[in-house]
Amino acid sequence: MTTKQSVDLILYPRWLAPMSATPAEAKAGAVAFLENHACVIHQGKTLDVLPQDECRQKYSAQFEYNLSKHLLMPGLFNGHAHSAMALLRGFADDYPLMTWLQEHIWPAEGKHVSESFVKTGSELAICEMLASGITCFNDMYFFPGTLGEVLRDAGLKGSISGPILEFPTPWAQNADEYLAKNTDLIQEFNKGGDIQFGYGPHAPYTVSNATFEKIIDQAQANNTWIHTHLHETAFEVQQSMTDFGMRPVARLAKLGLFDVHSQAVHMTQINDEDIENLAGKKCHIIHCPESNLKLASGFSPIQKLYNAGLNINIGTDGAASNNDLDMVSETRTAALLAKAVAEDAEAFPAYQAMYSATRGGALAYGRDKMGSIEAGFEADMIAVNLDDLNTQPVFDPIAQFVYASNNRQISHVWVNGKLVCEHGQVRVIDTDKVRHDVEQWRQKLKG
Numbered sequence: 001m002t003t004k005q006s007v008d009l010i011l012y013p014r015w016l017a018p019m020s021a022t023p024a025e026a027k028a029g030a031v032a033f034l035e036n037h038a039c040v041i042h043q044g045k046t047l048d049v050l051p052q053d054e055c056r057q058k059y060s061a062q063f064e065y066n067l068s069k070h071l072l073m074p075g076l077f078n079g080h081a082h083s084a085m086a087l088l089r090g091f092a093d094d095y096p097l098m099t100w101l102q103e104h105i106w107p108a109e110g111k112h113v114s115e116s117f118v119k120t121g122s123e124l125a126i127c128e129m130l131a132s133g134i135t136c137f138n139d140m141y142f143f144p145g146t147l148g149e150v151l152r153d154a155g156l157k158g159s160i161s162g163p164i165l166e167f168p169t170p171w172a173q174n175a176d177e178y179l180a181k182n183t184d185l186i187q188e189f190n191k192g193g194d195i196q197f198g199y200g201p202h203a204p205y206t207v208s209n210a211t212f213e214k215i216i217d218q219a220q221a222n223n224t225w226i227h228t229h230l231h232e233t234a235f236e237v238q239q240s241m242t243d244f245g246m247r248p249v250a251r252l253a254k255l256g257l258f259d260v261h262s263q264a265v266h267m268t269q270i271n272d273e274d275i276e277n278l279a280g281k282k283c284h285i286i287h288c289p290e291s292n293l294k295l296a297s298g299f300s301p302i303q304k305l306y307n308a309g310l311n312i313n314i315g316t317d318g319a320a321s322n323n324d325l326d327m328v329s330e331t332r333t334a335a336l337l338a339k340a341v342a343e344d345a346e347a348f349p350a351y352q353a354m355y356s357a358t359r360g361g362a363l364a365y366g367r368d369k370m371g372s373i374e375a376g377f378e379a380d381m382i383a384v385n386l387d388d389l390n391t392q393p394v395f396d397p398i399a400q401f402v403y404a405s406n407n408r409q410i411s412h413v414w415v416n417g418k419l420v421c422e423h424g425q426v427r428v429i430d431t432d433k434v435r436h437d438v439e440q441w442r443q444k445l446k447g
């Protein structure tokens with residue numbers, strides 16, 4: 001009798017979606033999901049994926065989970081958030097973007113944003129995101145080092161883009177100070193791997209050409225990315241035509257932004273010339289459909305962008321313009337909206353939607369060994385209980401996840417093979433304390 005190999009953890013799901021095949025490969029017939037396979041996890045990584053019978057012969061583990069009604073899939077990657085803005089959820093609703101920012105959000109932030117605000121807001125957002133199956137996310141907000149510390153203390157992951165603007169805020173006084181503070185954080189955090197920092201110039205209308213040029217140099221020198229809001233509204237495009245005589249995408253292309261690792265968030269109001277400026281470049285698209293809908297910003301033609309060879313990732317944006325941080329509903333909204341925008345029911349099919357919410361995020365942020373369940377990859381994954389009546393019967397678990405499930409069906413969340421959330425209960429942050437601190441902030445913000 002051969003000795004079984006002892007490992008940390010074995011999961012026995014009914015269905016397993018590795019997300020290894022690209023959407024194009026899946027469309028051409030590659031296997032989208034496996035049935036009755038096991039996932040073997042050791043030292044924070046997936047060690048093996050194999051039929052359950054074989055697994056029982058080959059491996060034994062201290063912890064084993066029988067997930068006989070569940071889909072096991074990579075954790076969701078929220079490609080764009082402003083976590084601490086969870087404290088401003090419901091603070092000002094039903095305004096267009098510039099009114100919302102200039103008359104409500106920016107004045108409140110100017111008065112209240114501090115390390116303490118960011119700590120509590122980030123903890124609130126992270127708890128909500130974990131319970132919704134988000135195992136990594138991008139963030140752009142002030143005092144980003146505070147978010148980095150919250151994640152480090154909890155043993156979680158993040159790809160953080162520290163903000164850069166031309167005007168003063170409680171975090172920095174001018175573009176050079178924002179840039180220098182970001183460079184310090186990149187040098188402090190990026191060695192570890194789980195928490196990485198990049199540069200987050202806020203938008204074309206808040207950052208000058210000279211500052212963009214400095215950021216591009218610094219990003220290359222520090223081997224990191226540049227993350228910016230781009231083509232969020234028609235107003236932004238009109239203003240750029242007035243101020244620069246060209247569309248925002250054309251302006252940033254001319255500066256060389258897309259020749260370096262970058263992410264463009266929103267991308268509404270896109271024409272064929274914009275797509276030509278992006279095709280074949282190192283830019284990834286972060287699509288935030290619910291924020292675009294709520295702020296009436298416009299529609300992003302994501303199937304067209306994907307067809308031009310661009311990688312797509314889905315994001316929630318901040319809770320103040322969504323108003324939740326739920327990537328399950330965001331993914332469904334993205335899938336449905338893409339069909340309406342393309343006027344094509346075959347656009348952005350379920351597999352592509354799930355890929356964009358998982359592996360697409362890992363690729364967008366240069367995390368090559370994340371977002372897929374296969375040997376050697378980081379063991380960040382979630383179990384979704386499809387036994388609820390709203391997801392019965394199961395013909396295709398991927399379609400069921402995208403079109404019929406909700407975030408309360410996410411039963412288990414693992415990061416680096418560690419169970420961080422079970423049945424909605426976060427295990428790595430004290431949620432009672434978060435509730436208490438959030439209430440203190442609500443009273444302060446109410447004034």
Ligand SMILES: [Zn+2]
Pocket residue numbers: 080081082229265317318
């Ligand atoms: Zn945003």
